[in-house]
Amino acid sequence: MKAFIQSLPKVELHLHIEGTLEPELMFDLAKRNNVPIPFNSIDEVKAAYNFHNLQSFLDIYFQGTDVLIKEQDFFDLTWAYLLRCKEDNVHHTEVFFDPQAHTERGVNFDTVINGIHEALVKANNELGISSKLIMCFLRHLDEEAAFHTLESALKHKDKIIAVGLDSTEVGNPASKFERVFAQAIEQGFLTVAHAGEEGSASNIVEALNLLKITRIDHGVRCSDDEILVEQLAKDRIPLTVCPLSNIKLKVFEQMEQHNIVSLLRKGVCVTINSDDPAYFGGYMTDNFMAVHNAHSMEKSEIVQFTLNAIEASFISNYEKKRLRGVVEDYVSLA
Ligand code: ADE
Numbered sequence: 663m664k665a666f667i668q669s670l671p672k673v674e675l676h677l678h679i680e681g682t683l684e685p686e687l688m689f690d691l692a693k694r695n696n697v698p699i700p701f702n703s704i705d706e707v708k709a710a711y712n713f714h715n716l717q718s719f720l721d722i723y724f725q726g727t728d729v730l731i732k733e734q735d736f737f738d739l740t741w742a743y744l745l746r747c748k749e750d751n752v753h754h755t756e757v758f759f760d761p762q763a764h765t766e767r768g769v770n771f772d773t774v775i776n777g778i779h780e781a782l783v784k785a786n787n788e789l790g791i792s793s794k795l796i797m798c799f800l801r802h803l804d805e806e807a808a809f810h811t812l813e814s815a816l817k818h819k820d821k822i823i824a825v826g827l828d829s830t831e832v833g834n835p836a837s838k839f840e841r842v843f844a845q846a847i848e849q850g851f852l853t854v855a856h857a858g859e860e861g862s863a864s865n866i867v868e869a870l871n872l873l874k875i876t877r878i879d880h881g882v883r884c885s886d887d888e889i890l891v892e893q894l895a896k897d898r899i900p901l902t903v904c905p906l907s908n909i910k911l912k913v914f915e916q917m918e919q920h921n922i923v924s925l926l927r928k929g930v931c932v933t934i935n936s937d938d939p940a941y942f943g944g945y946m947t948d949n950f951m952a953v954h955n956a957h958s959m960e961k962s963e964i965v966q967f968t969l970n971a972i973e974a975s976f977i978s979n980y981e982k983k984r985l986r987g988v989v990e991d992y993v994s995l996a
């Protein structure tokens with residue numbers, strides 16, 4: 663099954679580019695940019711990746727971003743991730759970036775987006791990997807900062823498909839960003855949001871109603887509200903689930919307790935994604951394998967995760983049909 667999963671065509675919909683910063687690249691960039699980091703070795707970095715909840719991870723994640731300063735750094739970070747996509751047979755990826763994690767440190771918005779975008783274009787040309795870019799607002803910052811970030815994004819509208827919401831969920835309700843999301847929608851952006859990762863099922867309902875999101879990032883706490891699960895299944899509202907992340911951040915104690923397979927069987931449009939793979943121990947194939955190892959599944963169910971991701975993606979209907987064909991061809995020959 664490992665070979666089948668490795669070669670299965672995949673689509674990733676929940677990936678923070680800053681969360682792909684591998685310790686080796688962190689050290690290289692720290693040296694290149696002369697930025698001090700509180701680690702003496704790669705082993706020390708890995709030992710620090712021992713999280714007890716979302717916040718304990720975010721503290722380390724934002725610290726890691728300090729080494730990213732120049733356009734070339736954002737290019738190198740993104741290119742390294744795209745090479746990993748090639749290994750895992752990811753055909754299409756929708757990438758989050760956190761501009762405020764950089765502009766807060768004095769790095770220019772344009773530097774960030776241009777470096778990322780250049781790597782995405784190169785991957786399309788040279789690796790055959792298509793992509794979309796999603797700009798996230800940090801929910802621990804205020805509404806004014808989000809409006810300012812949206813303003814900076816307007817001249818790059820052609821490079822950004824959607825806006826999202828990430829960082830500390832508990833204590834930072836969707837309502838805080840209702841007006842900035844309304845403005846983003848007016849400007850033509852689609853909307854997504856992290857909800858129901860650590861926070862309750864009611865956060866999912868609130869994000870759907872107030873932020874008009876078309877898919878939910880994580881959303882696994884929906885299982886606390888059976889009526890919501892029925893609505894998600896009936897309306898095919900997608901969840902971008904990140905199995906290894908959920909274990910590392912103690913959303914579930916063990917993969918055997920993860921609800922992704924049970925949601926799939928209830929008809930919810932669940933997808934498998936890697937979130938912050940450099941921190942959580944694996945990219946796409948690793949996430950598929952972790953779910954497969956903990957839950958007995960038919961081959962057709964494993965394939966359904968990719969079909970769901972194609973359905974939930976922001977590509978055109980024509981592209982969706984083409985990608986479904988790629989998956990069907992693979993399955994018929996495997
Ligand atoms: N930023 C990066 N990864 C995140 C996650 N899993 N939840 C919220 N914000 C994040």
Ligand code: ZN
Nearest residue numbers: 678828856937
């Ligand atoms: Zn995330």
